[in-house]
Amino acid sequence: MVGKLAVTFIVLLQACGFSSSVSSSPNLFKNDQMPLTSAASEEIRVPVLLGVMSNCPDALYCERVFNDVLSQVGPLVELDVTYIARVNASEPTYGVTCRHGENECRGNVQQLCAIRSTRSSSPLNLQAMSREYDEPSWRTWWSFITCQNAGGRYAPGKEDIAKQCARSVGLPWVDVEYPGGASKLGVGSCFHNEVIARTLLLQSVERTRAMGITNSCTVFINGVKTCIRDDDKWKDCKAGKGSVDDFVKLIHKEHKRLNRKSP
Numbered sequence: 001m002v003g004k005l006a007v008t009f010i011v012l013l014q015a016c017g018f019s020s021s022v023s024s025s026p027n028l029f030k031n032d033q034m035p036l037t038s039a040a041s042e043e044i045r046v047p048v049l050l051g052v053m054s055n056c057p058d059a060l061y062c063e064r065v066f067n068d069v070l071s072q073v074g075p076l077v078e079l080d081v082t083y084i085a086r087v088n089a090s091e092p093t094y095g096v097t098c099r100h101g102e103n104e105c106r107g108n109v110q111q112l113c114a115i116r117s118t119r120s121s122s123p124l125n126l127q128a129m130s131r132e133y134d135e136p137s138w139r140t141w142w143s144f145i146t147c148q149n150a151g152g153r154y155a156p157g158k159e160d161i162a163k164q165c166a167r168s169v170g171l172p173w174v175d176v177e178y179p180g181g182a183s184k185l186g187v188g189s190c191f192h193n194e195v196i197a198r199t200l201l202l203q204s205v206e207r208t209r210a211m212g213i214t215n216s217c218t219v220f221i222n223g224v225k226t227c228i229r230d231d232d233k234w235k236d237c238k239a240g241k242g243s244v245d246d247f248v249k250l251i252h253k254e255h256k257r258l259n260r261k262s263p
């Protein structure tokens with residue numbers, strides 16, 4: 001539960017936003033830039049992007065809603081997250097200022113490292129490969145994020161929790177080398193590698209800024225800014241009111257549209 005102090009903090013800071021002079025351009029995130037076809041069905045998955053800050057209560061709420069959405073329409077979705085922070089060359093560790101402090105920057109990096117870890121080269125395993133074609137690839141890192149969130153808003157950023165969560169979702173903490181030269185980046189090795197950590201966070205923050213995303217959480221569905229969760233409320237919703245059902249319906253609709261056979 002959110003304590004009195006935290007409530008005051010949220011009210012004073014007007015939720016988790018950063019002012020920005022960049023005008024918003026909702027269609028930067030285009031589906032046709034991403035190869036999302038599944039080998040089995042040639043189906044195009046609906047891109048869903050969440051703009052977040054890892055210690056923001058609105059982001060945790062939004063991620064809980066999307067966990068319910070994904071439990072219904074997960075196979076139709078290609079999920080991605082992008083982090084909101086301010087680029088600041090005076091920041092010694094990551095070169096960005098995070099709204100909720102250094103712990104949030106660390107949380108963002110741990111999540112980006114979990115994503116990277118699922119994408120790094122793995123050993124040849126035909127069974128796993130054929131499964132990957134049917135299964136969206138975000139499931140493992142999404143489980144890592146929901147595992148962190150289960151510890152409360154300040155859990156993302158805590159190393160012991162990140163380590164436990166990596167283990168519980170089956171991601172390595174230290175690098176794994178396989179015979180034949182393949183290797184897998186460990187979540188912890190990534191987190192502790194200053195160059196990788198800084199680069200991952202900066203790239204994500206730059207992309208967020210280029211898309212004009214300033215509020216955590218901002219939801220994009222198939223390239224369109226669909227809803228913002230801010231100050232404990234859904235705002236600017238294009239379809240419905242931000243319920244699980246509304247998002248499920250929209251994803252079904254977009255999936256039909258994306259996969260309509262051209263005449």
Ligand SMILES: *[C@@H]1O[C@H](CO)[C@@H](O)[C@H](O)[C@H]1NC(C)=O
Nearest residue numbers: 086088089090091092096097
């Ligand atoms: C940039 O980082 C420095 C060092 O942490 C900090 O004192 C300053 O407030 C930051 N500036 C902004 C605009 O966030």
